Amino acid sequence: MVEDRELLRVENLTRIFGSGKSQVRAVDNVSFSIKEGEIVSLLGESGSGKTTTARLILKLLPPTSGKIIFRGKDITYVSSRKELLNYWREVQAIFQDPFSSFNIFYSIRRVLNNALRLVSESISREEREEMIKEVLLSVGLNPAEILDKRPYELSGGQRQRIMLARVLLIRPKLLVADEPTSMIDASSRAGILNLLMELRNAYGMSIIFITHDIGLAYYTSDRLFIMNSGKIVEEGDAEEIINNPKDDYTKKLLEDVPVIHRKWEL
Amino acid sequence: MKDIFILLFRSKRFIVGFVLFLAVLSFAIIGPMLNPKNPFQMVGGLFTPPSDKFILGTDNLGRDVFTQLMYGTRTSLLIGCTAGVIATSIGVTIGSIAGYKGGIVEEILMGITNVFITIPSIVVLILLSIAIKTRSAAVMGLVIGVTSWPWTARAVRAQTASLKTREHIDIARITGFSSIEMIVLEILPYMFSYIFMAFILQFSGGILNEATLSMLGLGPYQTVSLGVMLHWSLLWEAVRTGAWWAFIPPVICLSMTTFSLMSMNSSMDEVFNPRLRRS
Numbered sequence: 001m002v003e004d005r006e007l008l009r010v011e012n013l014t015r016i017f018g019s020g021k022s023q024v025r026a027v028d029n030v031s032f033s034i035k036e037g038e039i040v041s042l043l044g045e046s047g048s049g050k051t052t053t054a055r056l057i058l059k060l061l062p063p064t065s066g067k068i069i070f071r072g073k074d075i076t077y078v079s080s081r082k083e084l085l086n087y088w089r090e091v092q093a094i095f096q097d098p099f100s101s102f103n104i105f106y107s108i109r110r111v112l113n114n115a116l117r118l119v120s121e122s123i124s125r126e127e128r129e130e131m132i133k134e135v136l137l138s139v140g141l142n143p144a145e146i147l148d149k150r151p152y153e154l155s156g157g158q159r160q161r162i163m164l165a166r167v168l169l170i171r172p173k174l175l176v177a178d179e180p181t182s183m184i185d186a187s188s189r190a191g192i193l194n195l196l197m198e199l200r201n202a203y204g205m206s207i208i209f210i211t212h213d214i215g216l217a218y219y220t221s222d223r224l225f226i227m228n229s230g231k232i233v234e235e236g237d238a239e240e241i242i243n244n245p246k247d248d249y250t251k252k253l254l255e256d257v258p259v260i261h262r263k264w265e266l
Numbered sequence: 267m268k269d270i271f272i273l274l275f276r277s278k279r280f281i282v283g284f285v286l287f288l289a290v291l292s293f294a295i296i297g298p299m300l301n302p303k304n305p306f307q308m309v310g311g312l313f314t315p316p317s318d319k320f321i322l323g324t325d326n327l328g329r330d331v332f333t334q335l336m337y338g339t340r341t342s343l344l345i346g347c348t349a350g351v352i353a354t355s356i357g358v359t360i361g362s363i364a365g366y367k368g369g370i371v372e373e374i375l376m377g378i379t380n381v382f383i384t385i386p387s388i389v390v391l392i393l394l395s396i397a398i399k400t401r402s403a404a405v406m407g408l409v410i411g412v413t414s415w416p417w418t419a420r421a422v423r424a425q426t427a428s429l430k431t432r433e434h435i436d437i438a439r440i441t442g443f444s445s446i447e448m449i450v451l452e453i454l455p456y457m458f459s460y461i462f463m464a465f466i467l468q469f470s471g472g473i474l475n476e477a478t479l480s481m482l483g484l485g486p487y488q489t490v491s492l493g494v495m496l497h498w499s500l501l502w503e504a505v506r507t508g509a510w511w512a513f514i515p516p517v518i519c520l521s522m523t524t525f526s527l528m529s530m531n532s533s534m535d536e537v538f539n540p541r542l543r544r545s
Contacts, residue, residue: 055436058436058440060436060439060440081442081444084442085442088440088441088442091440092440093436093437093440095433095436095437096433097433100432100433100434101433101434101437102434102437103434103438103451103452103455104456105455105456114438114441114443115441117441117442118441118442163437166437
């Protein structure tokens with residue numbers, strides 16, 4: 001499934017917040033690349049700079065220095081609306097909080113129609129309705145039940161599924177999934193993860209998981225990048241890292257995973 | 267939305283404010299319809315005390331105070347409303363653009379706002395009132411509105427800056443919304459209650475500002491407003507001659523209007539910010 005063509009490469013990406021003594025190097029000289037159809041995880045505790053990295057890749061935040069290269073093209077300083085729209089057609093995201101990811105004033109139909117507007121302006125109303133119904137079915141939701149509802153009438157799992165439906169409509173090349181399952185309950189989690197994996201299998205989508213959950217990263221990813229205070233401290237094959245961690249921080253991170261049959265010492 | 271109205275009408279303070287405001291409003295709108303007299307017409311003697319013929323007596327030129335009061339309240343409400351609409355629109359526009367855009371745009375817009383805050387608005391109002399030769403009620407409203415937006419702009423900027431960090435804003439951005447769409451569709455709806463409350467405050471502030479200016483003699487020409495009535499009674503020494511009916515009624519009308527607006531505002535605050543609710 002993983003092809004050899006490189007999809008996205010970041011080179012020496014750095015983002016500094018604040019200035020002078022209080023400056024924080026949220027992302028510090030980070031370099032990595034992801035191939036087409038590959039699933040990788042950026043793994044780290046809160047404050048390690050993984051969400052900032054995600055925002056930089058999504059062009060929601062300008063970097064202080066460094067480069068982002070998407071399909072061979074340097075898009076670091078792209079700022080015209082047209083180019084940004086083209087980029088966002090290829091790179092999309094799912095965020096952590098399925099509650100605040102929605103504008104509470106709009107129905108689900110409107111959310112999905114907005115996503116279609118990004119794909120093409122010239123799809124007829126009937127076609128749009130058809131496409132929306134199709135993607136809702138494919139994420140396991142009943143269109144008739146969902147379409148006219150407002151976000152606050154739905155559960156967290158349902159909302160995250162709608163966010164997935166939104167991604168499916170746009171069908172980007174790269175999906176940045178920032179803690180996609182951390183705020184929904186365990187029973188919906190596996191369903192969402194399997195849907196995400198299916199995106200790769202069916203459409204060859206590359207996925208970057210941003211997570212602190214080693215189990216999730218191990219289960220889903222081909223490669224892992226371990227981040228600590230803005231730097232990537234270890235990277236490599238998922239299996240390899242979990243079984244044979246080299247960096248001290250990675251070891252500590254692995255030790256902190258709660259295991260069911262071992263008593264926790266607090 | 268329906269729940270909000272139910273909650274509002276459960277609050278006694280809101281009902282008091284609402285009923286009082288309706289009373290003032292109908293006095294100002296229906297009054298002149300039922301009683302289409304000219305408030306400038308001299309109908310009685312100089313400072314005639316209240317009687318059957320003149321419910322609130324007459325003023326220094328023998329004009330009926332009751333008729334003046336109806337037309338004056340109407341003008342004052344009109345000026346307050348115009349000022350409120352203008353101040354709220356300017357404040358919301360500047361505040362939301364500054365808060366959403368951030369960076370240099372925010373610095374510039376907030377710089378302008380801070381300059382407007384430090385200049386005492388009464389001075390600007392006096393200068394503007396002098397500079398504008400034909401002062402109609404609409405112009406008064408405009409002048410007051412243009413000088414009283416800064417506080418709204420600052421508050422809206424702060425609200426926008428905090429709303430901006432929500433994830434649906436990021437989603438909308440990567441869906442390709444333009445800045446205007448972002449502000450109008452994604453941010454302002456969340457502030458609707460806040461903006462409405464800001465409007466009510468600006469409305470009552472506008473009425474009071476008009477009264478201040480008009481009492482100083484900078485009010486609208488050829489029109490009677492509550493402030494203009496106070497100006498006349500000041501000018502013709504109604505206080506010294508003991509003609510209380512010339513200045514007490516407009517003062518009561520003014521206080522009732524602002525009190526009703528304020529009490530509606532504070533009970534709305536309670537409904538929209540559940541933390542302020544008392545059990």
